[in-house]
Amino acid sequence: MIYDTIIVGGSYAGISAGLQLARARRQILIIDAGQRRNRFADHSHGFLGHDGYHPGAIASKAREQLMAYPTVEWITNTAIHAKAEKIGYRITAGSGQSFTARRLILATGIKDELPDLPGLSALWGKKVFHCPYCHGYELNGGMTGVLATSPLAIHQTLMLPDWGPTTLFLNEVFEPDAAQLAQLARRGVTVEAEPVSSVGKEQADITLASGRIIRLAGLFIQPRTRLSSPLAAQLGCELEAGPTGEFIKIDTMRETSVPGVYACGDAAVAAGSVAIAVGDGARAGTAAHQSLIFR
Ligand code: FAD
Numbered sequence: 001m002i003y004d005t006i007i008v009g010g011s012y013a014g015i016s017a018g019l020q021l022a023r024a025r026r027q028i029l030i031i032d033a034g035q036r037r038n039r040f041a042d043h044s045h046g047f048l049g050h051d052g053y054h055p056g057a058i059a060s061k062a063r064e065q066l067m068a069y070p071t072v073e074w075i076t077n078t079a080i081h082a083k084a085e086k087i088g089y090r091i092t093a094g095s096g097q098s099f100t101a102r103r104l105i106l107a108t109g110i111k112d113e114l115p116d117l118p119g120l121s122a123l124w125g126k127k128v129f130h131c132p133y134c135h136g137y138e139l140n141g142g143m144t145g146v147l148a149t150s151p152l153a154i155h156q157t158l159m160l161p162d163w164g165p166t167t168l169f170l171n172e173v174f175e176p177d178a179a180q181l182a183q184l185a186r187r188g189v190t191v192e193a194e195p196v197s198s199v200g201k202e203q204a205d206i207t208l209a210s211g212r213i214i215r216l217a218g219l220f221i222q223p224r225t226r227l228s229s230p231l232a233a234q235l236g237c238e239l240e241a242g243p244t245g246e247f248i249k250i251d252t253m254r255e256t257s258v259p260g261v262y263a264c265g266d267a268a269v270a271a272g273s274v275a276i277a278v279g280d281g282a283r284a285g286t287a288a289h290q291s292l293i294f295r
């Protein structure tokens with residue numbers, strides 16, 4: 001069987017793309033490894049109609065609705081190789097099976113690289129976050145910390161006082177210049193130069209090198225990001241540098257530099273979210289569908 005479209009990545013972006021193609025009665029295959037980026041969090045915020053829902057519940061409801069369409073197949077596996085062929089694209093999964101489709105949609109997301117600080121990874125998505133829009137409100141105006149992990153710390157720190165009194169932990173990673181110090185002062189930010197030695201077990205409290213403890217309701221970091229899969233690179237899709245890492249370059253129709261290969265969601269946008277992934281996925285799905293007709 002030659003599918004109309006294979007979608008790699010079956011989370012918010014991939015399912016949203018699939019829904020458009022399924023509703024056009026097209027044969028699609030979704031290959032998904034089940035590693036959503038927000039699987040560490042118990043609540044998802046800011047997505048219309050689903051504010052505060054469990055991230056997995058949003059994804060599984062969406063999957064259930066997609067699978068109700070008869071032309072959709074789903075396999076749980078990792079796509080390890082992608083190759084252009086005369087008819088379209090061949091995807092090989094870790095299981096050894098391979099599949100062919102006329103169009104390909106990459107909705108594979110990104111991975112966050114967390115700083116190597118004792119205690120931090122256990123609190124990721126619970127008390128340690130990257131996105132104040134997603135998790136700032138629930139800190140209820142409590143003490144908020146920013147651990148500098150990149151020069152983006154200044155941007156994040158200047159926003160955070162809208163969510164609570166803010167301390168910036170420089171941790172010998174970032175050194176604000178005079179203009180930045182003035183901006184921080186204007187926003188009422190406390191700047192802490194003493195290095196950080198650990199994060200608490202259940203709370204995001206910071207222990208400094210001297211043993212001093214700073215109690216915090218939540219801690220924000222600026223992780224580097226990596227594309228979750230090498231498929232775009234294997235196909236020769238152009239990548240572009242974003243503020244946190246590389247992303248797949250797309251046009252307004254979500255098509256990559258390789259004709260017939262689309263990308264959507266976190267893999268193809270800096271500072272993505274569930275809402276953006278869903279919108280992007282819908283665009284990629286309709287664009288892939290129309291390209292099957294008009295090209
Ligand atoms: P993902 O949801 O990451 O899904 C990608 C899918 O592709 C995964 O299932 C993965 O296993 C699969 N995949 C990857 N490579 C392959 C491969 N080679 N073969 C097969 N499958 C593959 N956003 C919000 O809007 N609100 C929030 O409250 C929020 N909270 C967050 C909390 C945390 C801790 C983090 C890290 C992120 C949060 N986000 C939040 C951001 C949100 O998780 C992402 O924007 C969203 O998941 C992007 O959706 P996506 O479909 O592009 O990618």
Ligand code: MG
Nearest residue numbers: 011013014107
């Ligand atoms: Mg997806």
